[in-house]
Amino acid sequence: MPLSTRSQDGDEGCVLAAALDNVRNLSNILKAISFKDHAVFTATRDGLKVTVEDSKCLQANAFIQTDVFQEFALREESVGFQVNLTVLLDCLAIFGCSSAPGVSTALRMCYNGYGYPLTLYLEEGGVVTVCKINTQEPEEPIDFDFCSTNVTNKVILQSESLKEAFSELDMTSEVLQITMSPSQPFFRLSTFGNSGNAHYDYPKDSDMMELFQCTKTQTNRYKMSLLKSSTKALALSCKASVRTDSRGFLSLQYLVRSDDGQICFVEYYCCPDEEVDEE
Amino acid sequence: MDCVATGGNVKVLAKAVHSLSRIGEDLYLEPLDDGLTLRTVNSSRSAFACFLLSPLFFQKFHVSHGRGFRCKMPIKSVQAVFRSLSSLERTVEKCHIELNSEKSRLTFTLHCKHGLLKTHNLSFQDCESLQAVFDKERCANVLQAQPRLLVDTVLHFPPSLEEVKASVTADRLLLKNHVENDADQAKAMRTELCLSSEEFLHFSVSAPTSITFCLKELRVSDGVLVFAESTDLPVSMHFDEPGSPVVLSVTDSVLEANFVLATLSEDSHCNHDNGHKKRPRTPPPADDFMCDDMDSYLIAMETSEMAGPSSRTEPRSSSEREQEEEQRPHSKKFCSFFFGSVLPTSSQTANQTLQNQDVLASDSEDEQ
Numbered sequence: 001m002p003l004s005t006r007s008q009d010g011d012e013g014c015v016l017a018a019a020l021d022n023v024r025n026l027s028n029i030l031k032a033i034s035f036k037d038h039a040v041f042t043a044t045r046d047g048l049k050v051t052v053e054d055s056k057c058l059q060a061n062a063f064i065q066t067d068v069f070q071e072f073a074l075r076e077e078s079v080g081f082q083v084n085l086t087v088l089l090d091c092l093a094i095f096g097c098s099s100a101p102g103v104s105t106a107l108r109m110c111y112n113g114y115g116y117p118l119t120l121y122l123e124e125g126g127v128v129t130v131c132k133i134n135t136q137e138p139e140e141p142i143d144f145d146f147c148s149t150n151v152t153n154k155v156i157l158q159s160e161s162l163k164e165a166f167s168e169l170d171m172t173s174e175v176l177q178i179t180m181s182p183s184q185p186f187f188r189l190s191t192f193g194n195s196g197n198a199h200y201d202y203p204k205d206s207d208m209m210e211l212f213q214c215t216k217t218q219t220n221r222y223k224m225s226l227l228k229s230s231t232k233a234l235a236l237s238c239k240a241s242v243r244t245d246s247r248g249f250l251s252l253q254y255l256v257r258s259d260d261g262q263i264c265f266v267e268y269y270c271c272p273d274e275e276v277d278e279e
Numbered sequence: 280m281d282c283v284a285t286g287g288n289v290k291v292l293a294k295a296v297h298s299l300s301r302i303g304e305d306l307y308l309e310p311l312d313d314g315l316t317l318r319t320v321n322s323s324r325s326a327f328a329c330f331l332l333s334p335l336f337f338q339k340f341h342v343s344h345g346r347g348f349r350c351k352m353p354i355k356s357v358q359a360v361f362r363s364l365s366s367l368e369r370t371v372e373k374c375h376i377e378l379n380s381e382k383s384r385l386t387f388t389l390h391c392k393h394g395l396l397k398t399h400n401l402s403f404q405d406c407e408s409l410q411a412v413f414d415k416e417r418c419a420n421v422l423q424a425q426p427r428l429l430v431d432t433v434l435h436f437p438p439s440l441e442e443v444k445a446s447v448t449a450d451r452l453l454l455k456n457h458v459e460n461d462a463d464q465a466k467a468m469r470t471e472l473c474l475s476s477e478e479f480l481h482f483s484v485s486a487p488t489s490i491t492f493c494l495k496e497l498r499v500s501d502g503v504l505v506f507a508e509s510t511d512l513p514v515s516m517h518f519d520e521p522g523s524p525v526v527l528s529v530t531d532s533v534l535e536a537n538f539v540l541a542t543l544s545e546d547s548h549c550n551h552d553n554g555h556k557k558r559p560r561t562p563p564p565a566d567d568f569m570c571d572d573m574d575s576y577l578i579a580m581e582t583s584e585m586a587g588p589s590s591r592t593e594p595r596s597s598s599e600r601e602q603e604e605e606q607r608p609h610s611k612k613f614c615s616f617f618f619g620s621v622l623p624t625s626s627q628t629a630n631q632t633l634q635n636q637d638v639l640a641s642d643s644e645d646e647q
Contacts, residue, residue, distance in 0.1 A: 161393060161395060164370070165397075167362070167363070168362045168363070168397075170359060194356075195352065195353055195356030195401050196384065196385075196400045198359075198397070198399045198400070200395065200398075202394070202395055205394065206394040207393045207394075208393045
C-alpha cells in the first residue's frame with residue numbers, strides 16, 4: 001500500500017477512516033447510482049452503505065463491505081453523513097479516469113464526525129491530493145418496508161440476458177411492466193411505446209434463470225424514467241435478483257464482482273406506478 | 280402474411296433494414312407472391328432503395344392477405360427490433376414476422392438463445408406502394424465490381440464534398456469532385472480517381488457519359504455496399520445519361536436490392552434527355568448549380584391504379600410540375616424529383632416501369 005495513504009496526522013479524531021488501494025471499483029459503483037446529487041453515507045461494522053433516492057419512489061443502495069477496504073476503522077456503532085455525490089465522484093477522478101494497467105489511485109477517507117467535512121487523501125504516482133467535501137445533515141432514507149417474508153415472486157438471472165433487454169428497451173414507453181407468474185409467460189418485461197409494444201419473455205427453464213420462485217401471477221408497472229437509472233448498475237453486475245412483494249413493490253439486486261474478485265451489491269427499491277387490470 | 284427467417288438470414292434481414300434506415304424515415308413493406316419487399320425513399324426524394332426477399336429466403340413464407348396489401352411504419356421502430364447487429368448473430372435463432380391486419384399490428388418475434396423470446400408488436404399505416412421509375416435493363420452502361428472497390432473509392436473523397444462526377448469511357452471510370460464555379464476552382468481541392476476497366480468484374484459502356492450525383496447519397500448507399508460485402512456479393516451499377524438515375528444493385532438467388540440515386544441533369548446534355556423529360560424548361564444560369572434547379576436531379580416515381588405493360592412515363596405538363604414543386608416543403612439545392620406511388624398488381628415485380636395514370640401531386644404519405 002502506498003505510504004501516503006497510511007495513517008495521516010490527525011487521524012486520531014476520525015470517527016471513520018477507510019482506505020482503498022484502488023479507488024476505481026468504488027468510483028464505478030458510486031457512478032452507477034449517481035442519478036441524483038445527494039447521497040447518504042452510512043458506515044456500520046459491516047461496511048459502507050451509500051443511499052440515493054429519486055422522487056420518493058426509487059431508492060438505490062450500494063453496499064461496499066468492510067472486506068473491500070484495506071482499512072476500515074469505525075469508532076462508533078454507526079456513522080452517517082450526506083455529501084454531494086457528484087462532487088465526491090469528481091474528487092475521486094481527480095487524477096483522471098485512466099484504466100491503464102499499473103496505474104491506480106489510492107484513497108484514504110476520513111470523517112471526524114458531525115459538522116466536519118469528509119476528507120479524501122488521493123494518491124497516484126507519489127502525488128497526493130487532499131480534498132475536503134462539506135457534509136450535510138443526513139436526510140432520513142425512506143423505509144420501503146420491503147421484507148423478504150412478503151416476497152411473492154423472485155427470480156435470479158444472469159445479468160447478461162437482462163442487460164440485453166434493458167439496452168433494447170423502448171425508451172418512448174413511459175412504463176416498464178413486469179409480469180411474474182408461475183405459469184406462462186413466467187417472467188416478462190413489456191414496454192408500450194410510440195411505435196407499438198414489445199415483450200421480452202424469459203422461460204423459467206432458461207439457462208439464464210438461476211432461480212425461479214413465483215407463487216402468484218403479478219403484473220406491475222414501474223416508471224421507466226426511474227428504472228432507467230438502475231441500468232448502470234446492471235451493466236456492472238454479473239447476477240441480478242428481481243423480487244416483488246405482495247404490494248407490488250420491486251426490489252432489484254445486482255451482484256457486482258470487481259476485477260480483483262471482490263463482491264459488492266447494489267440494490268434498488270421502486271414503487272409500482274399504478275394498479276393494472278390483469279388482462 | 281406469415282413468414283419465418285432463420286439463422287444467417289435474420290442478420291441479412293436486419294442489415295437490409297439498417298441500410299434502408301440510412302436513407303429514409305419510413306419503411307414501406309409489401310408482401311407479394313414473389314417475395315417480401317422493403318422500400319424507402321429519402322426526404323428529398325433523391326434516393327430510393329428497395330429490397331426484394333424471395334420466398335426462398337424464408338423458411339416459411341405465406342401471404343394470406345388479398346392482393347395489394349401494403350403498409351408503412353417508421354423505420355426506427357423496425358430498427359429497434361434488430362437493434363444490435365453483432366448480438367443478433369450470436370443470440371437470435373429465428374425471426375417470425377406476422378401481419379395482423381385486423382389489429383393493424385405487424386409482429387416480429389425473435390426466438391433467441393436461452394429461450395428468450397422477444398416480441399415486438401408494431402403499429403403501421405396503410406399506404407400506397409412506393410416505387411421509383413427506373414429500368415436497369417435499358418441502361419446503356421453497366422459496371423460490376425466487388426463492393427470493396429467502391430467502398431475504397433468513396434473513402435478518398437473528403438466528407439464535406441457534396442457532389443461527385445463519374446465519367447465513363449470504353450475502358451475506364453473517372454471519378455472527380457464536382458467543382459461548382461470558376462471562382463472556387465482556384466481554391467478548391469480536387470480529387471480525381473481513375474479506375475481501369477480491369478478493376479471491374481464487368482465493364483460495359485456503350486454510351487460514354489458523365490453523371491453527377493450527391494456523394495452523400497452514395498455514402499448512404501454504403502448500406503448496399505456494406506450489405507454486399509457482408510454477403511460477399513458483387514455490386515452492379517447501371518446508369519444512362521445525366522439526369523436519369525444511377526442504380527446500384529445486389530442480386531443473388533434469394534434476394535435483390537436496388538438503390539436508386541438521382542443524378543444531376545446538365546444543360547449540355549439536354550439534347551440527350553430521354554422520354555422522361557421532353558418538356559421544355561428554362562435553362563439555369565450557366566455553371567451556377569447553386570440555383571434551385573428543380574430538374575437537375577430526377578427520380579421519377581409514379582402512381583398507377585392500373586398496371587400496364589412496361590413503358591416509359593408520359594411526360595407531364597410543366598405547369599403540373601411547377602405546382603408540385605411549389606408544394607414541396609423545402610427544395611434542397613439542385614435536387615428534384617418526380618414523386619408518386621404505384622399500385623402494381625401483385626404479378627408485377629418491383630422494378631418494372633409502369634404506365635402511369637394520374638400522377639399525384641405529392642407522395643403517398645398524404646393519402647391516408
